[in-house]
Amino acid sequence: MARPLSADMTREPSVDSSVLSTIHVHASEEDSSSDRVPASTPPTSLGDSSSVGSVKGATAPSHQDPPTMAIAEEDAPAGRRSRRSRASVNYNLTELSNAQVVESANASRNVSGLTGRTLVSAADDDDQEHSPGTSFGDKVEKAMQMDWEIPEDLPPRPASGATLQRKTSVRDRVKKAAGKVGSVLGKRSREMMEAGKRKVGELKGGNDRHSKYLKELDTGVKGVLDEMDFDLDDEEEKEKVRPAKKAKKEKAQAAVKPVAPPLVKTSSAFGNVTAKKGKRWQREGLYVGQSIDTDGTQPGSKKKLQKKRPGSSGSAGTLDSQASRAKRTMMPMPMFGYLGEEKQVDFKIPYDIFAPTFKKGDAKPKDWTDKPNRQNRIVGDAREIWFKKGSLAQSLCICQPPAEGEQGCDYDCLNRAMHYECNENNCNLNGVGCSNRPFAQLNARIKKGGPYDIGVEVVKTTNRGFGVRACRTFAPGEIIMEYTGEIITEYECERRMTEIYSKSDNYYLMQFDRGLVIDGTKGSMGRFVNHSCAPNCEVRMMRGADDRPHMGIFAGDDGVVTGEELTYDYNFDNFGSSQQTCHCGASSCRGFLSKRLNAVEQKLRDKEEKERQRKAAEEAMRNAEAAVQAKKEKDERGPGWRGWLDLTDRQVREQLKKEKQEKEEAAKNSDRARRMAARRGEYVPPLPKKEEQTPEKPATEFKKPARNSSRRHTSTSTINTQKSTIRKVPTSPGQAAPEHPSMTPKPKRPGHNRTNSAVSATGSRFREEINSHRARPTSSGSATAALLQQASFAVSDNEDDENDNVTLAATSSKTDQSKKRKLGNALKNVAGAVGIGRGGKRPESSSSSGVKKATPGKLRQSTLSFARSM
Numbered sequence: 001m002a003r004p005l006s007a008d009m010t011r012e013p014s015v016d017s018s019v020l021s022t023i024h025v026h027a028s029e030e031d032s033s034s035d036r037v038p039a040s041t042p043p044t045s046l047g048d049s050s051s052v053g054s055v056k057g058a059t060a061p062s063h064q065d066p067p068t069m070a071i072a073e074e075d076a077p078a079g080r081r082s083r084r085s086r087a088s089v090n091y092n093l094t095e096l097s098n099a100q101v102v103e104s105a106n107a108s109r110n111v112s113g114l115t116g117r118t119l120v121s122a123a124d125d126d127d128q129e130h131s132p133g134t135s136f137g138d139k140v141e142k143a144m145q146m147d148w149e150i151p152e153d154l155p156p157r158p159a160s161g162a163t164l165q166r167k168t169s170v171r172d173r174v175k176k177a178a179g180k181v182g183s184v185l186g187k188r189s190r191e192m193m194e195a196g197k198r199k200v201g202e203l204k205g206g207n208d209r210h211s212k213y214l215k216e217l218d219t220g221v222k223g224v225l226d227e228m229d230f231d232l233d234d235e236e237e238k239e240k241v242r243p244a245k246k247a248k249k250e251k252a253q254a255a256v257k258p259v260a261p262p263l264v265k266t267s268s269a270f271g272n273v274t275a276k277k278g279k280r281w282q283r284e285g286l287y288v289g290q291s292i293d294t295d296g297t298q299p300g301s302k303k304k305l306q307k308k309r310p311g312s313s314g315s316a317g318t319l320d321s322q323a324s325r326a327k328r329t330m331m332p333m334p335m336f337g338y339l340g341e342e343k344q345v346d347f348k349i350p351y352d353i354f355a356p357t358f359k360k361g362d363a364k365p366k367d368w369t370d371k372p373n374r375q376n377r378i379v380g381d382a383r384e385i386w387f388k389k390g391s392l393a394q395s396l397c398i399c400q401p402p403a404e405g406e407q408g409c410d411y412d413c414l415n416r417a418m419h420y421e422c423n424e425n426n427c428n429l430n431g432v433g434c435s436n437r438p439f440a441q442l443n444a445r446i447k448k449g450g451p452y453d454i455g456v457e458v459v460k461t462t463n464r465g466f467g468v469r470a471c472r473t474f475a476p477g478e479i480i481m482e483y484t485g486e487i488i489t490e491y492e493c494e495r496r497m498t499e500i501y502s503k504s505d506n507y508y509l510m511q512f513d514r515g516l517v518i519d520g521t522k523g524s525m526g527r528f529v530n531h532s533c534a535p536n537c538e539v540r541m542m543r544g545a546d547d548r549p550h551m552g553i554f555a556g557d558d559g560v561v562t563g564e565e566l567t568y569d570y571n572f573d574n575f576g577s578s579q580q581t582c583h584c585g586a587s588s589c590r591g592f593l594s595k596r597l598n599a600v601e602q603k604l605r606d607k608e609e610k611e612r613q614r615k616a617a618e619e620a621m622r623n624a625e626a627a628v629q630a631k632k633e634k635d636e637r638g639p640g641w642r643g644w645l646d647l648t649d650r651q652v653r654e655q656l657k658k659e660k661q662e663k664e665e666a667a668k669n670s671d672r673a674r675r676m677a678a679r680r681g682e683y684v685p686p687l688p689k690k691e692e693q694t695p696e697k698p699a700t701e702f703k704k705p706a707r708n709s710s711r712r713h714t715s716t717s718t719i720n721t722q723k724s725t726i727r728k729v730p731t732s733p734g735q736a737a738p739e740h741p742s743m744t745p746k747p748k749r750p751g752h753n754r755t756n757s758a759v760s761a762t763g764s765r766f767r768e769e770i771n772s773h774r775a776r777p778t779s780s781g782s783a784t785a786a787l788l789q790q791a792s793f794a795v796s797d798n799e800d801d802e803n804d805n806v807t808l809a810a811t812s813s814k815t816d817q818s819k820k821r822k823l824g825n826a827l828k829n830v831a832g833a834v835g836i837g838r839g840g841k842r843p844e845s846s847s848s849s850g851v852k853k854a855t856p857g858k859l860r861q862s863t864l865s866f867a868r869s870m
C-alpha cells in the first residue's frame, strides 16, 4: 500500500480563494516510466501518496516561486532524484479530496480538515510547529501506514462553515497543568504550579485578563488550583453556567438545613482570602470531627474557644485552624433526652463506644502480673495422675455440614455432648462450619492480638475484692478465657488450705479432672472471677485437641455485654466449718458461697428452714404476749407502782418499813385525820408553819400532759388551778428519798404522775380522787368543768392566806370556820361532779358528807406491789 513519496508538487495560483485549489505534482522520471499516473487519472484514495504528498507543498510554500510551491531538492529524502529529473503533474486537490474549504490563512492548521478529524495530535502539531525541519508529508505517510479507523462515537463533525475546534492554547495547557497540581501535593505539585505561573507570567504583558489568571493561580481556594475555572473567561459563557451552579448549590443547602453555614474566612499558603462561594460545608451536627463549639450561632462562642486554647492568641491562627483543633475525636455522649423524667427510655451505652479500661491509680492485685500464666502447670504427685494414659473413649462426631445460616457441630454433636473439643482428627466437618472448637478459637483470638483479643480486665469491686469486667461483648456460649493454674492433688489441696491459705479470705481452688484440683493462685485472670447466685457465665471442662482437659469460662445463655462483671456460680465446697457470706446482690442469692444443693437436699433444707421460721414466729408471739401482759399488769398496779422489789434484801426491807412508818405518821397528821379528830372533839396540835411548804416538790409534779381536745384542756387547766392550791399541803417531815438503788423511783409515765409519797403527803382521799378522775375523760365534761371551776373559785378564795387551808381543823375562830365550810363545800361539789362524770352515779362509797371513799383497790401503794415473784 504505502509507497515512497516520489512526486514533487507545485501549486498554481488559483482563481479560487483556496490556495490549495491547484497543485502541480512533478512526477519523477522513474515514476513516469513505471508507476506513472496519467494526468487524467486521479488517485482513488487518500492513501495515494502522490496526491496526499502534495499537501506538504502547501505547508511549505516557497517564497522564491510564489504562488507555485515546489519542494526543494534538499528537502527530498536522500537517494531521490532532483526536480529536474521528474515529470510534473498537477492535481486539483480540492476536487480530489473532497475536502472542505478552509478559510483560515494558516494552511498548516487547515490540514486537519482533509481527514475530517485530526489524525495528527495537537502535540504533533506543536512538534511540527516547533520543529520546522520535520516533514509533514512524512507524518502523513506515517499516519497512512497505521492501521486505524475512526471511532463511531466521535462527536459529530461541525457543520460546514462552522468554526473548527481551536488548537490548545498556552492558557489551556496551563490550566491542564494546574488541574494536575490540584490533585497532587508536595514538591512535584509546587514545581508544576510554579511552571504554570511562569507561563501565565509570560503571557502577562500588561494584559489585564492575564494578570487576572495570575492572580487566580495565587489565590485559589485552599490553594487547590483544579477548582479554578479558566474556561469561563468569557462573561457571557459564565452567565450561562451560573444558574446551573446556583441551582446545585441551593439544592445542597436545602439538604443540610436548618443550619446555614456562614461563609468563613479561610487561610491558604498565599494569605487570607474569602472562600469561594461555590462550596459550603455543614459544620455542625452529630458526627465525629465536628467542632466542639456545636452552637456556633452563639455570639462569642468562638472567642471563648480561642481563649481556652493555649497558643491561640488572637491573630495567630485563623478561625478555621482553631476550629480544626477543636474538632471532636469521639462521638459525643447522648446526655440529654434519655435520662429525663419525661422520656423514660432505657439507655444502653453502645459497646463499641464504651470500652472501660484500667485507669492509672486503680488498685491492682499485688500477687498478679499483667502477663499471667496461661498454661496449666502440673505439680508434685499430680503428674502421676495427669500423665497416666487414661482409657478415655475416643469420640468421633458424625455431624453433617450445616445449612446456610446455621452452625455445624451444634448441640447434637457427639463430641460436644462428651465435652470433647472437635479437632482435625475427630470432626466430621473437617473444621468447615464447626462451632465446637472453643479453645482453638481462643488461642487464635489471642494470637491475632488487638484490643479485644482477651477482652476482659481485672477491676476492684466494692465488697468482693477484685473481679473481672468485660471490655467487649461475648455471644452466648462463647469462650471468654481459660481458668489455669497449678494442677495439684486433693491431698495437696487440703494441705495448702490448712497450712498456706488458712488465714486467707480468697480461695482460688477449683475441682478438676480425675480428682485433681486447679490452684489458680498462680494462674490466669480467671481466678479473679467472682461468684454470683445469678451468674452470667459458666465454667465447663473440655478435653482439648491436645487430649488434655481444660477448664474454660464461657458466656452464659444471655451472653455478656461490655462493662458487665463476669460471674459464675462457685458451688463452693466448704473446706472449713465457716461459710463465706455472699455479696452478689442477686434477688435469688443463697446468702453464702456454698454449694448449690440437689433437689433432695434442697427439699430437706427448705423443710428445715420452714421449721426454723415457725419456731422463730412462735417465739416472737410468746414475747409479744409477755410484753402485753407485763404492760397490762403494770397498768393495773397503777402509776405508783415502782416495779418488783427484792424482799430478801435487808436494805429494801428496812426502807419499806421506814416508808410504812412514815406513811402512818403522815396519815396521823393528815388533814383528814386531824379533821376527824377535831370532829370527835379531840385535841389536834397545830402543825409547825415552816414545814407547810415543800420546796422539793415541784409544781409540775401534778401536771398532766396537754390533751388534744380543747374541752379536756379546759377542764384540766381548771383542775390545775385547784391542784396548785391543794398541793400546798405540807409533806411529812420525815419523808426522804429512797436510798437503795432499787428504790429509786422509775421515770414517771404521763397520766401516772402521782407517787406514793405524794399520796402520803396529801393524806387526803379527796385529792386523790380528784386527781384520779381528773385524768379520766368525762362524758358530761362541761357540767363537771363548771362545778370544778366553782370549787376552784371557792378554794381560790382561800388563797389569800396560803397556810389557812391546812390549819382548818386547828383553828376555832369564826373566820376559819367559815373558810373551812367554804372549802368543804367546794370539795364536796367537786366530788359530786366527779360522780356525775362517771356516769351520773354517786360513788358507792361516798359518805354522808359527800366525800368519796377510795376503794382499797384504788390505793396507789400496796406492800403487795413490792412482792417479787420468786
Ligand SMILES: C[S@@+](CC[C@H](N)C(=O)[O-])C[C@H]1O[C@@H](n2cnc3c(N)ncnc32)[C@H](O)[C@@H]1O
Binding pocket: 463, 464, 465, 466, 467, 505, 506, 507, 508, 527, 528, 529, 530, 531, 532, 580, 581, 582, 583, 584, 593
Ligand atoms: C476466686 S476468688 C475471686 C477473686 C477475689 N475477689 C479476689 O479479690 O482475689 C474467690 C474469693 O472471692 C471472694 N468472693 C467472690 N465472690 C464473692 C461474693 N459473691 N461475695 C463475697 N465474696 C466473694 C471470696 O472471698 C472468695 O473466696
